[in-house]
Amino acid sequence: MMYNEKLSKFFKAKGLKQKEVGEILGFSPAMIGRYLHGTANIGSEFILSLSKNFPDVDLNDLFAPDEGQNMVNETGAVYEKQNMLNDLEEIEDRIHNIRLRLAEKKFEE
16 A cells, blocks of 8 residues: 555544645645545655654654565665665775875865
């Protein structure tokens, strides 16, 4: 289930209509409709307002991918922990090398 479907379900469980959700969150009913139908991407203002006005919403669950679905819209993209660790090690190595090169240079004031 996509986040927009989870949001729809969340608001329906509270008995709220698009207009009421818009009034609470500070968005037009049309914009809320676009968010709930997945025709508009949700931005940070919406998420901040959602978490402020509905502290019981679980943002982790809302945006967590379902099994077999990944968060990046790249076909076949799989991001594994090991790949991320390798990327971090490479970045750390680059930073270390830059620091060594800077230390070798003598800066005049």
